[in-house]
Amino acid sequence: MEFFPALTPEHRAFVAKQPVFFVATAAAGTRINLSPKGMDSFRVLDDRTVAYLDVAGSGNETNAHLIADGRITIMFCAFDNPALIFRIYGRGRPVLPQDDDWAALAAHFTLLPGTRQIFVVDVQQVQTSCGWGVPHMAFERTRETLNKYHEKHDDQTRFAKYAQRTTSIDGLPVRNPTVPA
Numbered sequence: 425m426e427f428f429p430a431l432t433p434e435h436r437a438f439v440a441k442q443p444v445f446f447v448a449t450a451a452a453g454t455r456i457n458l459s460p461k462g463m464d465s466f467r468v469l470d471d472r473t474v475a476y477l478d479v480a481g482s483g484n485e486t487n488a489h490l491i492a493d494g495r496i497t498i499m500f501c502a503f504d505n506p507a508l509i510f511r512i513y514g515r516g517r518p519v520l521p522q523d524d525d526w527a528a529l530a531a532h533f534t535l536l537p538g539t540r541q542i543f544v545v546d547v548q549q550v551q552t553s554c555g556w557g558v559p560h561m562a563f564e565r566t567r568e569t570l571n572k573y574h575e576k577h578d579d580q581t582r583f584a585k586y587a588q589r590t591t592s593i594d595g596l597p598v599r600n601p602t603v604p605a
Contacts, residue, residue: 425553430471431512435550438510439468439500443563447476447543448497449489449516454594457485463566466498467532472547474498474512477533479570480540480586487541487599488592490516496545504562507555514545520601538574538582540601 428435439445445466450456465477476498478486490496496516502508518541519529529542574582586600 425551428550428552430547431468431474431550432471435510435552436468436471438502438508439466442466442500442502443566444500445476446499446501447486448499449486449493449495451489451492451594451596454489454492454592454596457489459486463536463570465533465536469532469544473544474514474547475529475532475542475544477536477539478518478541478543479536479538479574480582481570483593484540484589484598484600485592485594486516486543487518488594488596490518490543491599492596496543498545501558502555503558503560505560507558509553509555509558511551511553512545512547513549513551514547516543516545518542518599519544520599522602536574537571538577540586541599 444460444462446458446460448456448458461476463479467475469475494515494517496514498512500510519525520541529544583601589600590598592598
């Protein structure tokens with residue numbers, strides 16, 4: 425196990441190859457939220473800043489936890505060789521389409537149907553470990569189900585649905601995107 429204060433070029437190359445990552449957040453008195461992510465939604469903005477595009481799914485726990493607490497851990501695993509587990513520890517915040525810094529952040533991504541927000545993480549530390557217990561698997565393909573679901577709904581419908589979800593599953597407030605002008 426080794427710790428680093430920022431991402432190195434080798435870390436950036438590893439992250440760029442991974443089709444899936446995992447995000448963990450929590451706030452006082454809440455359950456720990458752990459979610460898998462994919463869809464080419466992760467970007468390294470610089471050695472101390474990363475971000476990922478959030479497409480609406482079943483809940484908005486990460487948003488609530490980051491507003492309440494700010495702590496976030498992102499984990500990548502190599503499912504091929506060489507084995508490696510890579511963790512990013514940091515403090516995160518949601519950036520929504522109505523926020524001033526949205527346009528600059530969104531320029532780093534291909535916005536997907538159902539895009540709800542971008543989570544920006546200030547990296548406090550990164551860690552590598554062996555990953556020898558992670559199974560060896562091959563990436564087959566990206567699932568298209570979520571994109572197809574969101575393509576069926578216009579912005580007005582999606583944003584009206586977001587507006588109904590004002591709290592997390594543990595009752596914390598969430599910020600939702602507003603209807604674009």
